[in-house]
Amino acid sequence: MPPSHETDPQDAAQGMAKGLTNYGDRGFSLFLRKAFIKGAGYTDGALDRPVVGIANTGSAYNPCHGNAPQLIEAVKRGVMLAGGLPMDFPTISVHESFSQPTSMYLRNLMSMDTEEMIRAQPMDAVVLIGGCDKTVPAQLMGAASAGIPAIQLITGSMLTGSHRSERVGACTDCRRYWGRFRAEEIDAQEIADVNNQLVASVGTCSVMGTASTMACIAEALGMTVPGGASPPAVTADRIRVAEQTGTQAVQIARERLTIDKVLTAKAFENAMRVLLAIGGSTNGIVHLTAIAGRLGFEVDLKALDRMGRETPVLLDLKPSGDHYMEDFHHAGGMATLLRELKPLLHLDALTVTGRTLGEEIERAGPGFPQDVVRTRANPIYPQGGIAVLQGNLAPGGAIIKQSAANPLLMEHEGRAVVFENAADMAERIDSPDLDVTADDILVLKNIGPKGAPGMPEAGYIPIPLKLAKAGVKDIVRISDGRMSGTAFGTIVLHVTPEAAVGGPLAHVRSGDRIRLSVKERALELLVAPQELARRAAERPVMPPTAERGYRKLFLQTVTQADQGVDFDFLRAPQTQARVPSGKP
Structure with missing residues (x-):
């Protein structure tokens, strides 16, 4: 089980009666809480429903989360359609380019904020809205420690832009053009022109950077609804995923499908296979190690390397390939990749839908012709990235x-x-x-x-x-x-x-x-x-x-x-197992 600060006698309580403020009188504590929340116009009928918290990481400093208001509204709609009560609340929002000295310095602080707000406020399940590099791992770390039912909602990738008829997107092309500018191959006017085109909409980087890597890993872990990794931020598909996420949050609240039942050793091994097969960010190893550590698992780097020798890179995305995240989505997203990886995956790993990963792959149906996800017989790279x-x-x-x-x-x-x-x-x-x-x-x-x-x-x-x-x-x-x-x-x-x-x-x-x-x-x-x-x-x-x-x-x-560059006191005190096990 995830670590906890102490045994809470109210753990069995649900809804608004969960985690009551201590006034020395439990009945008065609930009476007072309801009195204040009714000041916002809630009825007793609404307050009797399962409560779904929604972690709001919208911020003017975070364009990767620029669609957060629309996602929150869609999640609320899904929660209410399923008979739950949605309650959004703010947490720290961390953007890669707006965090000094680095967003990694603040990841653990965001994880603590997420954990403590989940613990402090009454909720039967939580929807974690995140996208930019360190936000998804921070949220999964915090939720893993808090231990309640949780589901991840990815904000989604940005659209690509165009510079002089060349398709461009952040941030592999940012580095490529800046390298050309440093080498004096292009002038100041051209670097200014391309700067206007590299980020064509709100959303996370459109290549297989850390944000896209963590989106794919979250789905591989079973922490998102099926298809939750790939829809771009500004699409109707992303809004539909948000509504489905809200509906599923009510279901996991009712079934008490706590996060430790999803984030198992098998789930982490599946995520590592995906990390290798997508040519994912090296940051993914650090983040997976930190998330696993919150649940008492220790990542075995030597076993991960052995796994990499038999897991080829299949996803043709920059910087290892040529395409962008919206192309991956059009190619069927994670279902297409997971279908190709089936022989290497633990298909019996549970997901937040209550079904196994194998069942979800089957429900996605057969594949179709596309050129973004390669077959294992024709990989981008013969070994893991x-x-x-x-x-x-x-x-x-x-x-x-x-x-x-x-x-x-x-x-x-x-x-x-x-x-x-x-x-x-x-x-x-x-x-x-x-x-x-x-x-x-x-x-x-x-x-x-x-x-x-x-x-x-x-x-x-x-x-x-x-x-x-x-x-x-x-x-x-x-x-x-x-x-x-x-x-x-x-x-x-x-x-x-x-x-x-x-x-x-x-x-x-x-x-x-x-x-x-x-x-x-x-x-x-x-x-x-x-x-x-x-x-x-x-x-x-x-x-x-x-x-x-x-x-x-x-x-x-x-x-x-x-x-995992986590704080030593936040890691679970007991190691359950080493992952990956090294077994296929």
Whole structure:
């Protein structure tokens, strides 16, 4: 069972009688609650229905959730059609581009807000409305800890735009055009023109970035209604999904289908298969690990890598392919992908519909001709999009998105060009005096969970300007940070332990030799152990601290990437099992 703060004698209560405020008189507590809610015009008949909470993450700072008002109205309609009482409430809203220092820094805070608001307010089930990168994992983490029936509603992807007759969409094309601008291949007027076209509507990134990855993972976990991952934000299909979500929320409230019955070990293994098959964001591993940790499961990265060797990339979406999320939706969405993955899935995993994943795949009917989801006999990439690396530079593991990397660089040995932190990189990366060649390996330290703090998406280290101008499009890059799922290149991420806590990365110096072998899953610093020990003694690492507030809490309790960058006190105290099991 999910962890709880304490045993609540009111757990069996339902509706407005659930979780009463403590005035020392239970009868008076319910009397007072009803008196106040009736001030909003509710009748006793309405208040006797199952209560469905709706987490409202709309915000003027969050265009990814710009359709939240329409979704809330549709959810309410679905709840009322099913005989429930909808109650929307606000929580923290986190947008990737509007969060300083990074949205990952605030993900755990949003998860705590979500958990505590679910606990504090009377609801028999909760609808979680989220879309932008960190919101869906934050909501699933919080709901997993709160333990009540829950269902995820994805806000949906944006539409694509057009620049000089070329179809474009955020944010793989953002990075591609910005790279061309840095290399002086296009001028200031063109970069301004394309800026107007990259985000053609409200909604999340239209490629297989973290937002789309988490949408697909949520459906694979069984946490959305069927077809809930792919409809774009501004479509009628998305509004219908919202109404269906409201209706289903009443059903799971009545059946008391709590979230732990859906988020099982089998569900997490299914989600990992999907993550690999869609060429999903590397962030998906961190988020799945954090969600699983809230339920007492521990993610086994080695088993995940073994799973990846037999799970090809099938989804032809940028950055691993060519299409966009609206194309995936037109191709049948997750039903098309899951149908192709059936032999590799746990078809008996339960979903929020009360039916199994296998039953839902069958209910979706037969497939139809399309060119977005490949067959396993004709994949985009023969192995899963993500590979797990280990070696003396990353004893706790590191990852690489091999489906978006340059095949010529995935077996490479080179000289390290080291940046001590993000500020050092910003100061020197474009210097004409930087001693760097295309055969070198860029190393960026201190952008991990504690080092930044918040593990920013700075792992997508830009090509040094002198190389970009010379036409270099990729170079091996290594860091203890993350990168956006919309990014591409031969980039090693999540090096664990991070530099800020004294991991081996802290002691890499410019001129050291590093060997990367994706085939062997190896990341090796070619420096003698005695020399590394001498460096560590010469320059001992002092982890960063803070004097007050959320930053102090974050730095004192945040875990490393292999445990999901969650707070240690929010993870379930007992480990139920390791996932994946490694069994097909």
